[in-house]
Amino acid sequence: MKVSVKIDYACRVMAELARLHGSGTLAQIDHLAQTEAVPANFLAQILGKLRTHGLITSRRGSLGGYVLARSPEEISLYDILLAVEGECLHLSGNFQGRSGRRLKQVWGEISADLGKKTKGYTLNQLATKNPTEMYYI
Amino acid sequence: MKVSVKIDYACRVMAELARLHGSGTLAQIDHLAQTEAVPANFLAQILGKLRTHGLITSRRGSLGGYVLARSPEEISLYDILLAVEGECLHLSGNFQGRSGRRLKQVWGEISADLGKKTKGYTLNQLATKNPTEMYYI
DNA sequence: AAAATCAATGAAGGTTTCTGTTAAGATTGA
DNA sequence: TCAATCTTAACAGAAACCTTCATTGATTTT
Numbered sequence: 001m002k003v004s005v006k007i008d009y010a011c012r013v014m015a016e017l018a019r020l021h022g023s024g025t026l027a028q029i030d031h032l033a034q035t036e037a038v039p040a041n042f043l044a045q046i047l048g049k050l051r052t053h054g055l056i057t058s059r060r061g062s063l064g065g066y067v068l069a070r071s072p073e074e075i076s077l078y079d080i081l082l083a084v085e086g087e088c089l090h091l092s093g094n095f096q097g098r099s100g101r102r103l104k105q106v107w108g109e110i111s112a113d114l115g116k117k118t119k120g121y122t123l124n125q126l127a128t129k130n131p132t133e134m135y136y137i
Numbered sequence: 138m139k140v141s142v143k144i145d146y147a148c149r150v151m152a153e154l155a156r157l158h159g160s161g162t163l164a165q166i167d168h169l170a171q172t173e174a175v176p177a178n179f180l181a182q183i184l185g186k187l188r189t190h191g192l193i194t195s196r197r198g199s200l201g202g203y204v205l206a207r208s209p210e211e212i213s214l215y216d217i218l219l220a221v222e223g224e225c226l227h228l229s230g231n232f233q234g235r236s237g238r239r240l241k242q243v244w245g246e247i248s249a250d251l252g253k254k255t256k257g258y259t260l261n262q263l264a265t266k267n268p269t270e271m272y273y274i
Numbered sequence: 275a276a277a278a279t280c281a282a283t284g285a286a287g288g289t290t291t292c293t294g295t296t297a298a299g300a301t302t303g304a
Numbered sequence: 305t306c307a308a309t310c311t312t313a314a315c316a317g318a319a320a321c322c323t324t325c326a327t328t329g330a331t332t333t334t
Contacts, residue, residue, distance in 0.1 A: 198302020
């Protein structure tokens with residue numbers, strides 16, 4: 001089992017968007033890419049998915065950028081997983097063979113558990129102020 | 138997040154080995170491959186990892202094959218994950234950026250939770266008799 | 275209003291990882 | 305010795321990851 005870079009990027013960027021929530025400013029790709037150390041063009045694709053799944057909204061043009069579509073408390077890690085990968089835990093198995101059916105059941109239970117857990121993490125919990133921000137020059 | 142085909146194969150084959158546990162017979166690759174519908178050559182690699190991590194023992198030669206190294210109750214899904222992939226939940230993130238540290242912490246908590254859950258599934262729970270076996274011709 | 279600029283969107287290519295195959299040894303039993 | 309079996313390494317195809325480039329849409333300036 002593994003968590004992809006893509007997911008990690010998505011969560012970090014959403015955390016940054018949560019920090020900017022309510023400030024009235026739109027976050028541009030370059031800002032998000034630099035702040036969270038994510039390749040800008042790849043990030044554009046990820047933001048696209050988050051947008052089509054209704055987690056964020058975007059605006060084009062010279063004053064464009066991205067904002068959260070809902071308040072941080074209403075967006076969970078589970079929502080992000082669903083938007084970016086389609087499901088919380090992707091099962092690659094074919095579930096054939098003598099134990100296939102049973103294993104599918106087991107992975108399903110684990111997936112459900114993971115769903116519960118990830119629904120418990122919302123963006124306001126992720127978007128804590130980073131202590132390193134205090135060390136401005 | 139996703140569970141790899143490899144892991145699913147490993148679990149299914151271990152379940153079959155659990156069914157044969159105590160019978161005194163060694164399971165050969167071809168039997169395991171056919172019973173659990175796993176590519177035989179790929180399976181050989183997986184069995185190699187399970188062996189070097191002490192979950193199974195093998196015997197070469199014309200009457201060779203594989204057996205569980207411990208009883209089914211003493212082998213968990215967690216053990217299999219560890220043997221095949223090195224860790225329960227692999228974190229691909231680089232944990233940079235403003236939210237990197239916090240996200241690493243979150244994934245760590247989720248990983249710990251997953252560890253607990255997978256330790257709860259032992260082979261005797263997976264190696265149930267398959268109902269389709271009753272429909273012999 | 276037209277042009278220039280800025281930013282999101284979409285499509286195509288390269289690189290690494292995963293999955294599976296092939297083949298050549300090494301060991302055991304008959 | 306011969307046949308059956310595990311063991312290991314090297315290779316090939318597929319998928320995922322990441323990057324780059326071109327296009328489209330919105331805003332501002334002239």
